[in-house]
Amino acid sequence: MISRILKHPDRILHACCFDLGEQRVRTSSGFRISLRTETSRCIFLTLREENLGLIIRLELFPGSGECRLVIPPGGIIEWKSIRYRLMTLSLLPDFLQTKVDSDGYYLLPVSSGVLVDFRNRPPCKNSDRIYMDQSEWEKYSMLNCFGCLAPKQNFLVIVEEGDFFCRVDSEYNREGVNRIYPTFLIRKKPGERLRFDPCSIRLCDGGAKADYDDLAKIFRRYLLEKRGASLLRERAAGNPELQYSLDALRVKIFLAQKYPYLPDGSAPVKVHTTCDEARVIMDTMKAAGIEKATITLVGWNLGGHDGAYPSHFPIEPAIGGEKALRRLIAHAKQIGYKIVPHDNVTDIYRGSPDFDYEYVARTESQEPLCAGIWGGGQAYKACPLVQLQRYGYEFERIRELGFEGHYYLDAQSTAMWTCHSPKHPADEKEFALALASITAIPRSLFGAIAIECGSVYSIPFVDEVAAIHFGRTSPSLECLSSYPVPFFHIALHGLILYHFSGVQNPNYFPLGHLYETAFGARPCMEISYRNNGGNGGDYRKCIPQILAPYRTCFRDLKLHCVLMESLKEPRPGVYETIYENGTVLVANTTKLPFGEIPPIHLKIHDSRKKSCGRIRKAVPEKK
Structure with missing residues (x-):
């Protein structure tokens, strides 16, 4: 060479x-x-x-x-x-x-x-x-x-x-x-x-x-x-929170958000699930046979989902306020579930009671660095070099509510940002690593941390990412006719937990859950009590549909700590996954049979044994 x-x-x-x-x-x-x-x-x-x-x-x-x-x-x-x-x-x-x-x-x-x-x-x-x-x-x-x-x-x-x-x-x-x-x-x-x-x-x-x-x-x-990564099984061995997470379904319950999204954040709060209704959802899950779950509350904070960051308090009154939230947290623990907040430390809104312009990242022209328009209005990016100086204690306040389990931080490892404030300038590397290092606070308080997206530089800091994107073609790549491959899935499986992109919405069931199993992802779902819009699907429909992948993943396969040997596509829409322990999965996500495997079915077999394996439908048969 x-x-x-x-x-x-x-x-x-x-x-x-x-x-x-x-x-x-x-x-x-x-x-x-x-x-x-x-x-x-x-x-x-x-x-x-x-x-x-x-x-x-x-x-x-x-x-x-x-x-x-x-x-x-x-x-x-x-x-x-x-x-x-x-x-x-x-x-x-x-x-x-x-x-x-x-x-x-x-x-x-x-x-x-x-x-x-x-x-x-x-x-x-x-x-x-x-x-x-x-x-x-x-x-x-x-x-x-x-x-x-x-x-x-x-x-x-x-x-x-x-x-x-x-x-x-x-x-x-x-x-x-x-x-x-x-x-x-x-x-x-x-x-x-x-x-x-x-x-x-x-x-x-x-x-x-x-x-x-x-x-x-x-x-x-x-x-x-x-690069500082480590095996998931080694980290979980001395970590009860992470060990629990290996056997648990992540469930995002959407509570509230402002809608429609207006630049000034003046829209009213729309309730999808109150705290008392969330208790009903959890009881339904438990009765259906979901023994372990990490409940992730989306929109518990002031203004609902993306409503008023960096402010979290007071708890959004429309969902029941702090007393109802504490009852919900206590109930989750009582039935054996973990319950954590859906949090964000990267965005900051003018409508927040704790808004402070000094902590906003700046452009070269000294304007606030803009992100998207969400429930709280036009989001600005907080500069992670100084964010903790003003807002670092929020994690302690959140823990005192009683939350316990695998914490979740939204929008944590996304684009490369810079800050041109003369008081706290940051280039792309400084900005990204400062943001990644913030995860050490909830990770040390709660035992495990999940973030949105998972760039390579963030891997040593986290235990789970949502999600590893697959199959989407950027408009700028369309002329190249690129072919997506699960390169990152193979590299990361057994190092961290990860979700599959865009399959939690009920519009993608049952196909989405079959993709999760084929790609070694942690099954998860986004649900709400009221069928009135928002990201969450109707819990009455979603819970029965998640049972088959839940049992396959957490009871039968238990592969999250096993390294992946290969993940190939022998025919478009058919995926063969081979693990280090000899487990072989063949997922047919198409509408046509693949050999003995019917459409939307999964075959499981052990390459070390002579048995022909088991073929199962992606969802339970309708009664």
């Missing part, structure tokens, strides 16, 4: 600079090696580009089946910066080059992973940010890796450092070849200072016959060994 990299020194780097004199972009790949030093563990290179005045220090660390390339802090020197300012720097732009008529795919860091067939495409270029950019949120980019699956060229490339400022560029049929490579953002504007953060990638050889599931297992090993 090293010899292949060093064979063409002029193909190691590609620089893009801004010419201050001519006010235009200049590019160059004309680097030469001016110094080379080899030790027993590393090759040190100094690469020089004369026209743009660049010196780049590069360190290569060979290993078994892999190689790390590192640009260390201070490794970028601009000796013609009076004229040229480095804007971006691409590493190994030709390393994963393929011919247009070659067989194979590129793996892009979009959603749970997508494959793009690079054969005979019209000329085009695609660029995907590592982690999600708000301007292209439909990509749900959570990964810091990409890959190539081609004859004699099966590689996973992991962007280890500089990942918060990196894009993955892929080119198709550009002068008869395809390319995929990382491009690091050095500056956003020519007048900004040079970044001194390291940039590094890890090249991992998947082997001659590798597929995306093999690359996913390489990535899982990286998460465990290098």
Whole structure:
């Protein structure tokens, strides 16, 4: 691998600079090696580009089946910066080059992973940010890796450092070849200072016959060994709250929200479930045979769901107020359920009694950083570098209500944000990691934490994510005809719990629950007492429909702590999942039979045994 990299020194780097004199972009790949030093563990290179005045220090660390390339802090020197300012720097732009008529795919860091067939495409270029950019949120980019699956060229490339400022560029049929490579953002504007953060990638050889599931297992090993992740079974062993969660259905009960969504948040609160009605829902669940559940109350706080953050108190009067909420919490514990709040520490609304403009993230023009319009009106993003200074004690106040179990934080790991307040500036990395670190507070108070979405950088901080997105195609990728694959599902299964995207709504039953089982997701449902809109479905209909997947997942399979070996699609809509312990699931989500498996059915068998396995319907038979 090293010899292949060093064979063409002029193909190691590609620089893009801004010419201050001519006010235009200049590019160059004309680097030469001016110094080379080899030790027993590393090759040190100094690469020089004369026209743009660049010196780049590069360190290569060979290993078994892999190689790390590192640009260390201070490794970028601009000796013609009076004229040229480095804007971006691409590493190994030709390393994963393929011919247009070659067989194979590129793996892009979009959603749970997508494959793009690079054969005979019209000329085009695609660029995907590592982690999600708000301007292209439909990509749900959570990964810091990409890959190539081609004859004699099966590689996973992991962007280890500089990942918060990196894009993955892929080119198709550009002068008869395809390319995929990382491009690091050095500056956003020519007048900004040079970044001194390291940039590094890890090249991992998947082997001659590798597929995306093999690359996913390489990535899982990286998460465990290098990124701070740990096995779910090891964390649960000494953690009763997490241990309970492994056998429990997560149930979101929608209590109240303001509707319609108005920019000023002036809409009235609409009640979907009172606290007393939520007790009826839980009793119905228990009577139906759901022994363990983590009840997640959505809209318990002032103003209902997304109604008045960062304020939580007083408890929304329309659902019964604090006394009724305490009775509900006590009742959940009495029947053996855990009960937690659906919380949010990222959004802040002008209508909140605790609104403080000093804690709002700012744009470059010093305007408040806007997010969506929800129940509370136009949401602003709180700056996580200072949010705890004013609102950090809220977690203690919430715990004193009696909540107990696997805590949930909404909108926690989504897009890359920045703050330009002169008092608390934060770039993408600082903003994201400060937000992720806040999860340590409820995790330490309650024992386990779940968040919305799960970018790679957040994985060491959490025990559950909702959700790993799959199957949605971003409009910007439609021209590439990308094929979604469960790369991230395979890598994360056994490390954290996760949900499947968009299947909790009753409109997707029973098909959604079959997807949950096939993809190793934790079954969950969103329900309410009153059938009057909102996210929650009618509990009278939803509870009977969740029973079959609940029993399959928590009584029969019990696979959440088992590592996944592969998840393939032998026919469109049919998924075969193989686990480390020999369990094999074949889920037919189509309207046609697949061999002996009827439509919307699941086959379960043990590859270590000779039995033909069991075939079951996704939902109970109607009486």
